Amino acid sequence: MKTTTIKNRIVNTIISAAALGLGLAALTPNGNLVHAQEAANAAVEPKVIAISAKKFAFIPSAITLKKGEPVILRLTSADRVHGFMSKPLKIDTDIAAGKTTDVTVTPSSAGNFTVICDHYCGTGHGNMKMKVAVVE
Numbered sequence: 560m561k562t563t564t565i566k567n568r569i570v571n572t573i574i575s576a577a578a579l580g581l582g583l584a585a586l587t588p589n590g591n592l593v594h595a596q597e598a599a600n601a602a603v604e605p606k607v608i609a610i611s612a613k614k615f616a617f618i619p620s621a622i623t624l625k626k627g628e629p630v631i632l633r634l635t636s637a638d639r640v641h642g643f644m645s646k647p648l649k650i651d652t653d654i655a656a657g658k659t660t661d662v663t664v665t666p667s668s669a670g671n672f673t674v675i676c677d678h679y680c681g682t683g684h685g686n687m688k689m690k691v692a693v694v695e
């Protein structure tokens with residue numbers, strides 16, 4: 560009688576532990592999966608920098624990027640079509656008014672670069688520039 564009770568207790572303990580173990584096993588991979596997915600999203604999703612163009616400036620007039628790190632430049636124009644061009648940064652697009660133009664840039668070298676408006680937009684056009692600092 561006494562032996563049976565002890566055996567039952569042991570069996571109950573084992574069952575409880577197994578149930579708990581299964582519960583943890585089911586929870587942990589799921590939890591890890593969620594965290595891994597979040598980490599992957601954070602790693603893959605590039606940062607977005609909003610840049611607005613108008614006669615005769617880009618706002619902001621200077622940005623800082625990190626070498627090798629992709630960013631999305633989200634370009635808009637407040638008035639008319641402008642250009643947005645930098646040979647070393649491999650950017651060459653137009654910014655049409657009334658729509659958003661996304662350009663993904665991954666700077667391959669550190670340094671100071673200039674983006675110019677290469678779409679003639681008026682008398683101040685020649686000074687329409689944005690500075691891009693690329694840091695290591």
Ligand SMILES: [Cu+2]
Pocket residue numbers: 641642676677678679680681684687
């Ligand atoms: Cu211009």
